[in-house]
Amino acid sequence: MKRQGTLARSLAVAAVLGLGGSTYAVHAAADGRDDARVDWGACPKEVVAEAAPTVLRCATVPVPVDYADPDGERIDLTVSRLASTDPGKRRGTLMLNPGGPGGSGLAQPALLASRGIPADVLDSYDLIGMDTRGVGHSGKVGCGFALDGPYTANIPPYAVDDAAVTARAKVAKQAAEQCARHDEKGLLPHLTTANTARDLDRIRAALGEERTSYLGYSYGTALGAAYASMFPERSDRVVLDSNLGDTHLTRDGLRRYAQGVEEAFPDFAAWAAARHGSYGLGRTAGEVRRTYVALAARLDEEPVGGFDGGLLRQYVFGQLFQETQYPKLAQQLQDLRAGEPEGAAADGAAGAAGPEVDNPLAVFAAVTCNDVKWPRDVDTYRKAVAEDRARHPLFGAAAANITPCAYWPYAPAEPPVAVDDDGPRNILVVQNLRDVSTPHDGGKLMRQKFAHRSRLLSVDDTGHGAYVLGDNSCALNTTSRYLVDGTMPKRDTLCRAD
Template identity: 75%
Template sequence: MKRQRSTGRSSALAVVLALSGSLAPAPAVADEPQAPRVRWGTCPKDVVAEAAPTALQCATVPVPADYADPKGARIDLMISRLAGTNPDKRRGMLMLNPGGPGASGLALPALLVARGLPAGVLDSYDLIGMDTRGVGHSAPVTCGFTEDGPYTANIPPYAVDDAAVTAQAKVAEQAAEQCARHDRNGLLRHLTTANTARDLDRIRASLGEEKTSYLGYSYGTALGAAYASMFPERSDRIVLDSNIGDTHLDRDGIRRYALGMEQSFPDFAKWAAARHDSYGLGRTPAQVHKTYFTLSERLDKAPVAGFDGNLLRQYTFSQLFKKTQYPKLAQQWQALAGGDDTAARRLLTQHATAGKASSSIDNPLAVFAAVTCNDVEWPKNVDAYRHGVTKDRRRYPLFGAATANITPCAFWPYAPSEPPVAVNDDGPRNVLLVQNLRDAPTPHHGGKMLRQKFTDRSRLLSVDDTGHGAYVLGDNPCALNTTTRYLVEGKIPGKDMLCRAG
């Protein structure tokens, strides 16, 4: 029973948070007139397996662990490359980031090819994937988290009452202390969006390019916005898909996950109601909505196969990322509603082992905590989170009492070393913001927020669709063609536009 519970908690993880005036930002990039050139070779076995059948090349790029001390310790970042298919049409390189923070991006070039990345993009660019600092093959950090431990997800558990916030505060404090104990080489405090943006510029220089184009998803939009702001003259064509709304993920950003679930859930409810004869979750969207609350509250009191109310809420949130996951979500609800332990365990195991199964939750959880906590100061008072949970339980009843709950950032051992990167609107009009109207972790509001900050430099391409990720990861022809036209031909829309449902 215990093992099944930990497997489920790991599944939910797969979904995917007042500076002193004396703080001064580090230089945008340390002075290094002669960047070392990379030597391409074979990728690690796990990357080869994930990228198959596409063959990638890999290399390492040395960067300072601490840009405030450029001559100090260095770390090696691993990058990957899928060379452009038509040298005569090559215009440069396209850096890729899948989000997180904490997600590996080494195989991302191959994954986008498998999803149908247009030939025009493949002709025009060398696709550059990477594990950003602290991730996977790039000086990985650890906090010692395990699937059987108390801290197993980026998003805090749903707080059914004030006592649940107090209980989570103890878990969050323990997680922060655990990270401090495992930070033996001192790298954890240097995992920031600003430093990762500086890393991108080192990679650009090492590849001998004057500029770089960029395609980032989810948190990758924060990294891309930071790079375009810190190095506007070195940014070429920038596409930010599924925007979190700024150059960093703060408490408000994580709380917007609940807004995204409120906006995305009706699509699933409508889908499930149309299939009532198959799943029995409700004949109308309103009845499916009611089933969610009834089932969650029942599991709060009596879990099935180790599946409690918190896990149902986390699992449902994660399955709203893609419309193709709706059948699995409906089957899981069906098994849990019927008290079918065997079916619930089987479905949960299938979900946990499908696709790329991470061997450990430790590294992605550690990186997520470090970057979000290092980027910006978080409230330290537990009561602030208690009040937030009470507020969001009312305004976002589906998930608000989870995303407003307390995180390790309240107890983080390191203060931010510099202010978060400010969005810089002084630069070329080269930022295309792509955003589905309904997206669980990154609601459309995030795209509008960044559009207001990149006032003159950006255009917002809204897509009448649901899911996380619109370009290539979605199936809207207008979004695909408009974004591809920008990447290949440089034709950014003259004004904000809406791609209607395809």
């Protein structure tokens, strides 16, 4: 029975985060001069395995831990490259970020290649993946989090009442204190979006590029917006897909996750209703929703196989990220209704068992809490939970719940990066209409802030990630056309469903 709960936590962690002994070295000027030279070598063995059969090359780039002390302690950032397939057509570099913060991006060039990123994009760019500061092979940090501990996901659990918010506050406080105790090297306070954007510019310089293009998903949109704002003339063509709506994740941004669930769940409900004979969840989308709401409430009172109502809501949130996960979600709901969830656990355990949660959760907490100050009063969160439980009943009492940021031991070292609209018109904002963690409003907010510099490409689709990760041909072709030949839509555009 315990494995069932562990599986759900694994999937929740993996969904929220998006999207060895080998030799690899770099010779790059410490000040990031444009005459720096990168020597590419073999990637870490786990990256080789994840990228296979695509072969990537890796290197490291040294950056200051503290940019206020540029000659002080340094960390090495590991970057990967999938070189242009046609040097004669090569335009430059396309830096990638899969989201998080806390997700490893070293294998991302291979992932995009395997998912069918067009050949003319691969001709035009060296795809550059990376572990950003604090992640994996780039000064890895941790707080000692584990799947069987009290803090297992960067989205708080659903709070059924005020007492649940108070109980969660204790866990959040312990998590923040735990991070402080584990920060023996003093790196956590320097994990910020602003510093990561500065790192991108050091990598650009080390690669010998005057400018760089960028493709970021989810939190990667915040990082890309920060880079384009801090270094506007060094940004080439920028694509921001599945937008948070700013250069950092705010409390309001986290609360929008609940809106995203409300907007994305009907697609699953309609899919399940069309397969009522297989799953028995309801003959209409409305019936499927009522079935789910009733099941979650029942599990609040009487958990089944390690699933309580809060864990089920986290699981559903994670499974709504991609339409390909609908069958597993429907089967899980069917099994839980019958009180026999073992089948779904067996189906999913091999792919989800035992992920490392400490590093991604630690990075997510550090970057999110360091970027901007969060409220410290528990009553603020109790009020928000009550409001959002009524406004967004499927997930509002989770997304509004208290996080370690309320107790974070480090004050922000600088204000969050302000969006700078004074720069080239080079930002394409791409956004699905129904996205569980970054709803369409995030894309509209980013478009408003980059009023002069951007266009919004809305996509009539569901899921987290439109370009390459989705199945809409208009989104694929419009975005690729911009990356390859610079053709920006003349106005904000809607890609209709295929």
